[in-house]
Amino acid sequence: MEFLSGVKPQTTLELKELQDESRMGSRVRVNGAVHSIRDMGEVAFVVLRKRQGILQCVLEEGCPVSVKEIREGQTVEAEGTLEKDERAPYGIEVRVQSIRILSEPSRAMPLPVGKWKLNTSLEAKLNYRNASLRNIRERVKFRIQEGITRGFRDFLYGQGFTEIHTPKIGAKGAEGGSNIFKLDYFHRPAVLAQSPQFYKQMMVGVFDRVFETGPVFRAEKHNTKRHLNEYTSLDFEMGYIESFEDIMAMETGFLQYMLRLLKEEYADELRILNVALPKADQIPMVRFDRAKELVAEKYKRTIRNPFDLEPEEEHLIGTYFKEEYGADFVFVTHYPSKKRPFYAMDDPRDPRFTLSFDLLFGGLEITTGGQRIHDPKMLREKIEARGMSEEGLEQYLAAFEYGMPPHGGLGIGLERLTMMLVGEDNVRETTLFPRDLSRLEP
């Protein structure tokens, strides 16, 4: 009988290992995809794309392998001598003695993915996603996205949160609205979850602190640079809060942790995109109505509607706090009650406003959160006052009837946060396979 006893040792080296001083001058084996070829006649450079970056391989005169056999898109395994070369990426190159072709492409790349910058329209990048993502600068955005998600989870594990998986298919959505995708579930009407809101609240009654990282679905007919119809939401919900500031404090802690993780573990990736990380050591907190006033005063605007925040105003709030306090992030608090869902906790001192907040990053909303109502009577009154029905809310209400601690939470749009962090201006740039009004493929 044969047995497996764990991961097999790799016979090829990765970039981190190749940068080890002690290996210089030794014979190494590497693999990768042929990313670009520069044939100079007497010498040819074959750049391999590896998972951590690119590696220069040199075919010198007298090399038994002819560059004529090498084509972009092949995957290969090469053997040769590892040498230092200051002009090469990471200061290293492999002088090739042999190459084995592992696989062959059958079509030329539709985009010049081997170039450093893909100067291509977003439309082309999305249409040829299999090609564009092979560009080093395009793909590396998703490494940074990984760092954000990883930081979110690791930070919250450390804070006593439990990870949950809640269903994405459900019965008729109680939060309602027209922005819900409908489907047929064995001849019963069903909907796709527009957020894990109700489930994560219910789970506060179980684990006190929970989080989820998963897809959410919004059938909104927006076609803006900031909206997607499916995106990844980083959600948490925490019980036993003293005030809704606890939630913002927790998010501040996450941002600090995540930025440190990126700095330490994703330094190569940040360098490739030339990203300067924002600061989150001190995040200002301003009331919604006060923020509107500050912006109106400084930028000579009139306040048209005291209960609404226009995208232009949001942007100017970002500018204001950058100019006045050097702040990249701002918490805007106390949103008007009528702009928040029924479960939002009203401010007992002025129930026209809620104990809620948005977090703006560079003037763009990347988080919505706040304290929720935990008292079942108060929740019923709010539902009634809004002219809503309790139908479909029975299970949600049961959680409160059985007892729930004071609690609150938030949702972070992963693609938006990535977009702002890497300095893109369209959320599709930081989504592997975006879904929007016109795009259902690839």
Add this chain to the structure above:
Amino acid sequence: MEFLSGVKPQTTLELKELQDESRMGSRVRVNGAVHSIRDMGEVAFVVLRKRQGILQCVLEEGCPVSVKEIREGQTVEAEGTLEKDERAPYGIEVRVQSIRILSEPSRAMPLPVGKWKLNTSLEAKLNYRNASLRNIRERVKFRIQEGITRGFRDFLYGQGFTEIHTPKIGAKGAEGGSNIFKLDYFHRPAVLAQSPQFYKQMMVGVFDRVFETGPVFRAEKHNTKRHLNEYTSLDFEMGYIESFEDIMAMETGFLQYMLRLLKEEYADELRILNVALPKADQIPMVRFDRAKELVAEKYKRTIRNPFDLEPEEEHLIGTYFKEEYGADFVFVTHYPSKKRPFYAMDDPRDPRFTLSFDLLFGGLEITTGGQRIHDPKMLREKIEARGMSEEGLEQYLAAFEYGMPPHGGLGIGLERLTMMLVGEDNVRETTLFPRDLSRLEP
């Protein structure tokens, strides 16, 4: 201007902190939900449910707080003296001096959640999910589930995998079949992803090694103990493999890592359920046809169909390897080609079989995986030979046309793995909010 500078220090103590020897005899503040009450007249025990477990609070004679004010389901904050008591959970208790009620329930629990074991039907547990999950033994299964997912990700980060998020809504599924949920996407037909298969393969061309942990959707009309219509899939896909054994070796590495993580970080949880972890140091590997023979010989069965594995046979393979080798896991390899999808790599030595495998745990399939076809011509031939159309596969095929390394991967059903690990016999027991033929709520 006010600023937030990070997580606020908690003024209450958690169970880990309360177990600290140096705190014995000191005054502590704790919070939690009233889990059960035992009024003995002169003394009353109020057990609080906290996120890590339960905490015994004692209301002695002369305590300013009357047990009459305390009700199951309240959430409270209590102050008192921390003392050792061998009879109490974790050997500690709080002798209460004051209690503040944070929230009130409005309905009695429909199930005796305060009991150690919830002797209730599965049906009742699922109908009253908000109640049943508050039982300590019910909820703790999902802590172990967290450990599995966490172990999967942490292990793969360490092996150079990149985490991806692929869309769950897509155009007409090319993998096809009747087991796909359909929906209307802005007046276009769309489907829910039954797996991230095509996307993760496409991403091998980008990052070499990728993984995803997310929901998948199967409109299968099975109503068995092992099937769900929505579940969480732990998927990975890896490039530059030498053979399909590399994939099984990687999974073995994951299992070893995950079991160690559970042992080290989830010891309390394992103890609550009395779980004895399985062994994964040496996992036997047996061919599909050989496994059938072994079982037929030992258990005196006739092989009815050499190209099919009945659930009963699967179970007996598990029994066989437990009896003969003390093995909890078995890799069954070389599944018949006609039982595998078109993208499975046929065995060049006998194309009636594939370079694929299932992993059985206690005789139940918890993983399906294998090597995939990476050559675009071979893939087209297979599609044609199966009488399938390339329609809808254009983007998938493009990845291969642009060049793809030899690769393979697998998908693990999280709820099934959890079920087997904690010794349940229905996958609904280890799903927070299961979706099946009859269940769309809560």
